Amino acid sequence: MVSTALLTDRYELTMLQAALADGTGERACTFEVFGRRLPEGRRYGVVAGTARVLDAVRDFTFDPDLLTSLRGVLDERTLDWLAAYRFTGSIEGYAEGELWFPGSPILTVTGTFAQAVVLETVVLSILNHDCAIAAAASRMAQAAGDRPLIEMGSRRTHEQAAVAASRAAYLAGFTSTSNLQAGASYAIPTSGTSAHAFTLLHDTEAEAFRAQVAALGAGTTLLVDTYDITAGIATAVEVAGPALGAVRIDSGDLAVLAVQAREQLDSLGATGTRIVVSGDLDEYALAALRAAPVDGYGVGTSLVTGSGAPTAGLVYKLVEVEGRPVAKRSTSKVTQGGRKTAVRRHRPTGTATDEVLGTGFTPPREPGDRPLQVPLVVDGERAGDLPDLPASREHLRRALVTLPWDGLALSKGEPAIPTTVLASEREVAR
């Protein structure tokens, strides 16, 4: 186990020291993770990273070496307290793969202030990253429809973020990843084609293709745009025969090139050879390729950078102290104090209409309401096994079906459903 305890902002621990000294550290507190708003123009968020958060909380422990590195920052009392630290509070939250909207309490951490405050940074790091990638990936998966999506962005992001990004992309509907660590850690299918370097290494394109087919079989994907695409496709079929699995085109006007490639492949009898395209694709480019004869996509940079929204903008806010709601001065209703209980309201047809948040109470149940929070940790112990990654993937797929039709539009707009915050049981949603 590698401790996650230093993946923390210094002020968490100095606040801890001050709170231990004056006794307030033992006050019962509730912290909530939520987004005040969705990234600009996005219509929904996707919860991802819950499983990683729970592992990080489990591994949030301070061994002697680690405490030594904090000597000089913290006093002895605080160091002793940290030496014994193990999270013994409770956590509930939205399931991985659930949708979120402004104010949705996607994670609720209860415990003493001291117990809960130290987790802020690592919890937010994980959720802000994974939710950002999953949201972008979900839009791409919608744009790609039934066509397979290969995640291949590892080289464009931090090497460990790449592994988490692969996981989030798979959760949100990608088919496979190029990242071997993600394959090993999360049992995500891995795939890959080849690089221009492999063709350039050989004296001719034909020799490169022969080597690849000899090693990986005719079902492989040959990269045909190193020199001339038409010549490349002719050589590919000549070398591999009409049973060639696929060709990949990584540059140029992909919509035009795909049509030409399809005609050429068909004329060569390679009617079953698929066409995979890549090269600076994002959800808009994928949507623009809907009518093109493309059989699969490789997506890299835009996925791992959240396609313009590299962080989900989630915050970890203290909302209750000893049962009393607390909040910073603010004009926003979704940031008001008090522990939120969330349900998603639906029409009889199953279409979602509202994210309803009760502040300090559970909203009166109506037909079609679906409670959104599930227990994750109870008194320091896991509440049970989490759904596995395929189950979370299915959860998201089903949740997306409930959105009003314009909730899946790629264009900038309002959240797909409004958030209704009920301040007391007497208020009625909408």
Added chain:
Amino acid sequence: MVSTALLTDRYELTMLQAALADGTGERACTFEVFGRRLPEGRRYGVVAGTARVLDAVRDFTFDPDLLTSLRGVLDERTLDWLAAYRFTGSIEGYAEGELWFPGSPILTVTGTFAQAVVLETVVLSILNHDCAIAAAASRMAQAAGDRPLIEMGSRRTHEQAAVAASRAAYLAGFTSTSNLQAGASYAIPTSGTSAHAFTLLHDTEAEAFRAQVAALGAGTTLLVDTYDITAGIATAVEVAGPALGAVRIDSGDLAVLAVQAREQLDSLGATGTRIVVSGDLDEYALAALRAAPVDGYGVGTSLVTGSGAPTAGLVYKLVEVEGRPVAKRSTSKVTQGGRKTAVRRHRPTGTATDEVLGTGFTPPREPGDRPLQVPLVVDGERAGDLPDLPASREHLRRALVTLPWDGLALSKGEPAIPTTVLASEREVAR
């Protein structure tokens, strides 16, 4: 040691398998890392991550467990080859803290194809992340001038990316980081204030301030915008006395609030109390605060997301095979084949004028030329100790001084100096 070997795209290893099978894997190759262009409108790039790259290359080894995870993907011959893998080629590159421009060969990897191709993904992951953050950080440091900059973005990015981002920010001129792991791993000064949660935890703001001052001394920084800023500052000085270290304001129109806070602090006799501001600051917001009475900044989200350019866009390209230049069909001069040797040309005044790249040869030396590449690994062994982080920080500071004056402008523009690619020794730069 944690192996970095699976932080790799599957196709690197399937290309390896094909190249081992047909013998081309043993061909002597040169790969170069460069950016075809700078992120949109940026005038310079910053090299960061070199030290992390060399550690990743050292740790790129396959133990039996790891090979087991690749069974089914690769054949026995390839698995045996990987079991013995240790990079025995050579690496040279730009020093950490050096500037880069389109085409600059910031890292050059030589070795057999098999030896060098497998490093592509992890090398690019590290450099694309760290260079992106350092470039954004450098612009922020320019905008902040002499005022201290605290890096506090950990919560808005992947938990491990956060540690690397702290390092890159410090390299580029930030003063300290909130991230404790970065402090422990890289000896970066850590700092921090407190969160709104700490005030909300207490029954009154005064009690929170008293607790913080009791624990951390009057030199601490009190967060004064939880409720009302004017009341918060009055309470802060009342509790801590005029020796109060600093107040932090995290919201609102910071330019206006800083003036009011300064007047109020001075009127209370707290003339030495500093004003630290934070809250969605980026390089433009920092520049806009130049005239405000601000003594320090906390920067988070925009730093860790590269302020609009979350990846540096660097590629790892095969440029020579057995001494022969190779390149994909392209219209760009900076992507032509052949190993590049780089010098930066300067006027007698010391102002940089050109990034000069010789393709396959060293550009004829002129007065004021500075060679840019240094040996990093020779035949698998480190070429020597790398400069430490403070030295790299100083390297960048000096390099920035050489830029033409408009090279430091924050507005969008062309690269600060042009890249001149010499295709033969007979060509002369400009």
